[in-house]
Amino acid sequence: MSKARKIAKNTVFLFISQIISYILAFFYMIYIARYLGADGFGILSFALAFTGIFSILADLGLNTLTVREIARDKSLTGKYFGNIILIKIILAALTFGLVAVAINLMGYPQEVKIVVYFVALYSILTSFYGIFNSIFQAYEEIEYQSIGQVISNVLLFAGVIIGIYYGFSVLGFAFIFFISSVISLIYIFLVYIWKFPPYKMQLNWSFWKSAIKEALPFGLTGISGMVYTYIDSVMLSLFQGNEVVGWYNAAYRLILALLYVPITINTTLFPSMSQFHLSSRDSLNLITEKYFKLMVVTGIPMGAAVTILADNIIILIFGYGYQRSIIALQILIWTTVFTFIGAAFIRLLEATNRQLIVTKISAVCVVVNIALNLILIPTLSYVGASIATVVTEAILVGSVIMIGYKFGFGVSKNRINEILLKVTVSTLVMSVLLIYFKIINLLILAPFAVLAYLAVLYLIKGIDDMDRYLFKQIIKRR
Structure with missing residues (x-):
């Protein structure tokens, strides 16, 4: 396939998957908001905002770095995959620990804490399948990432419908987010081992320091974006309570969709x-x-x-x-x-x-x-x-x-x-x-x-x- 045709194919796949994903996300958020009411929706919105700020720490720009370097030299796939996975495991543990410490220091009720824990796991696992997507991007096999994106949103949409039917509480919906990320990670892993040869894991401790240093500028940009997007919801929760967060996020989610x-x-x-x-x-x-x-x-x-x-x-x-x-x-x-x-x-x-x-x-x-x-x-x-x-x-x-x-x-x-x-x-x-x-x-x-x-x-x-x-x-x- 020519370079131009491959770019066109990837663009079409990405465009269609994004449209489908945005539509699904738009509707399942509306259903959640209507079903839970402003107070329950406020708790879930706070959890998504709070963990969203921390989630970038589970990546620190490593996904972007992986795309750039493997795209230049495919022989680095094993080296990057093996090392980045291990780095991400450590970063994931640190991220979840920071989330747990922060939410407990802030003195939120037990229900809110558990919702935050589930949503934090969802955010961290999302970062994990980002490494597989990075490799797909580097090899210009965007269709697998696109399909995975649609599957993730279909799972969330279906989970929300099931949750409403069976009368789930806000805890149940937080669990739906977590389960959807688990299934999505399984999908992306199976596609990876099917599509790509079993690269030899190349552990290189000196690589860790250089990779993190190279990736950090991307990570800092991501942190700025996450804080800018979500800090208002977190501060509203601290000063005004869950119901106010729900009112604010009903409008804010519509704004994000227009972007x-x-x-x-x-x-x-x-x-x-x-x-x-x-x-x-x-x-x-x-x-x-x-x-x-x-x-x-x-x-x-x-x-x-x-x-x-x-x-x-x-x-x-x-x-x-x-x-x-x-x-x-x-x-x-x-x-x-x-x-x-x-x-x-x-x-x-x-x-x-x-x-x-x-x-x-x-x-x-x-x-x-x-x-x-x-x-x-x-x-x-x-x-x-x-x-x-x-x-x-x-x-x-x-x-x-x-x-x-x-x-x-x-x-x-x-x-x-x-x-x-x-x-x-x-x-x-x-x-x-x-x-x-x-x-x-x-x-x-x-x-x-x-x-x-x-x-x-x-x-x-x-x-x-x-x-x-x-x-x-x-x-x-x-």
Whole structure:
């Protein structure tokens, strides 16, 4: 199989598996939230957030390092597999120990502790089958990872349905997460021993130190991301209690689902941006501009629409027991808008070998986020946590865009102003229609609003000849 065909095959497998996985995860989280109520959902959300922060310690970037090194030299497979597995066993024990000590020092009830233990085991085992996925990636056999991802989410979805049917408590659902990770690990192990020859385990103690040192930068980036994503839920649990965590996470889970859009586009455009960095600065700036425009055209109207329709969305998805999640969603959606706007510039810095800048900015934003949460949560509760999240993301995106201009990359200020003006006008027209026709069923109103927005954007020439040309090329390739 040619290189191009293999890349295309892997992209298709990964794209389809991610869509299926996101849909399954979206629905089983909704079912859990509706069934357990805000208090029970808050306990589970806290456990996922709390163990998520610690889970990166079970990997420390070793999975990423494994992909890079084995992809360069397949003869290193045995050396990396044998040593990394043993390192991960030690890291797993340390991680679980730290989780156990921390949760006990924090004085949570016994039920919450047991939920955290099960979810911690789930997170640790997920890290373990990451090493097998790393080898699949290095050999460009992505289909096995993709299938495993779908199997894991199917197991969770089925487990949630069974749990609801038999009336499980929050402990039962935590156990479902644990069991799903055990079965997924068995699957990935069986595929590994079937697909790959039995490599000789090469234990090398001096390798441990160099591998951890090489992997640590990846791990630090991961730690920043995990803390930034989950620390607000942990702090809400400490200061406000489980029910508040449930209200907050009902909105937050919807926000995380929307991030699938830039993640998918990032995966698709990154190779081209990296190539243009070496071959054509003009092409790099053009693709960055089009990426930025696509995210603005998508993000700003989405933010306005969700703000207006937040009550309809929350009640439709989670029910009347989560009405207090409405204001959280109205605020948090603008975190996603900023993420969309900054996505092109973050990818730009990474494509031009300036990823360390992004890591440093992320680390600063983690500190800012924690400080804001400490100030705002005691007085404003989950609303304060929502505000802290939006402000932090705005700082991150603003910093990345300014640095992009510093290095002479990105989108001209005139183009940014032109794009923002036309998108804002189109969004205002759409917003007026949404407010006026808000009583219409959400499933009918949403596509109507999208069509109205696109029509206005087209009429005021927000979609230019180049946009139409690129769209036609994409359609032809498909």
